Amino acid sequence: MPNYSNANIATADALTLLLHNQHAIAAAIEEVTKWLSKNGVGSVAENALAAMETLDGNAKNLSEAITRLRQI
Template sequence: MPNNADSNIATADALTLLLHNQHALGAAIEEITHWISGVGAGEIADNAVGALETLDTNAKAISGAITRLRQC
């Protein structure tokens, strides 16, 4: 069984990859939001902005968890 430090590193590494995916999804949603706004679908664009805000909030929490795991 791996020790706690090894488990923390593996978990932090996995969370880091998930965080990178989250940033990539956010960038894609942002690009689509700009396009949607440009074609006049403001309500849909507003919904996409809400999704971006959720991604940002969760990214902050994931970053905090990664930091805590790497400090152990």
């Protein structure tokens, strides 16, 4: 059976970078959401919170995929 460990490591490394980007985007959205809430744009802030929830859910799935790849 061929050894896919190098491919798995490369894939896990790439996914890790994407996950770090995703965390940075979530942090930026959180800051914008706070500003929107303080400046009376609550409906837009609610949409931003929904986007953050999506990012959080996807981050969890990415983390699990990275862990599985690193275990193979």
